[in-house]
Amino acid sequence: MGVTCFTQELACPNSPIRMFMALIQYSSTLIPKLLPQFIKSVEVIEGDAAAGNGSIEQVNFTRGSHFKYVEHIIDAELDKEKLVCKYTLTEGGPLGDKLASIAYGVRFEAASNGGCIYKITSEYTATGELQEKEEEIRSGKESAMGIYKVLEAYILGKPHAHI
Incomplete structure (x- = not known):
């Protein structure tokens, strides 16, 4: 198995x-609300995604999307004090038959x-x-960055709202 990393x-x-x-604790409600043209729903399959560790979520895309769904598990490292989360895409979406998983680490x-x-x-x-292909990976990264930017703008526009 080959492994490729990006930062x-x-x-x-x-x-x-x-x-x-916004991106970790409340993403399952915020993302479908802010991106209904792409995200149909986010379902917690197992555990409590807001609590983190070991929880499994399934993101369901709308009909016009390239993918039907993705499923990811929040790994053992969700630290609300250090503002760190690690999760792994384990099923669906861009994995296909070429990728076993995509692990993400996010630190604020x-x-x-x-x-x-x-x-x-x-x-x-x-x-x-x-x-x-590098272009396929870049496209996936740009999609994720698009979600981050939408949430960023939403929060910026609501400075006093409890997120």
């Missing part, structure tokens, strides 16, 4: 705790301007030799 850092005007809450750190830096690592584990 990204993005600056955000929102505080680290608000971004963590305070920035000097009152906003935050979110750091994302992604680890693609292939079922055989990794021959995933």
Whole structure:
């Protein structure tokens, strides 16, 4: 099995705790609300996604999407104090027959301007030799960044709302 890793850092005007809450704790309700044209629903299959560790979620896409669904498990590292989450895409979506899993690590750190830096690592584990085209990986990363940017704008527009 081949493994390929990528790392990204993005600056955000929102505080680290608000971004963590929106992207990790409340994503199952916020994402379908903010992106109904792409996300039909997010179902908790097992556990309590807001509590984290070991929970399994299924994201169901709308009819026009490239994928029907993706399923991911929140791994043992969901730390609300350190604002860190690790989750693994285990089924559906871009995995197909080429990828066994995609593991994501997300960390939110305070920035000097009152906003935050979110750091994302992604680890693609292939079922055989990794021959995933760089363009396909970049497209997947851009889709994820699109979700982050929508949530970022939503939070920025509601500075006093409890997220």
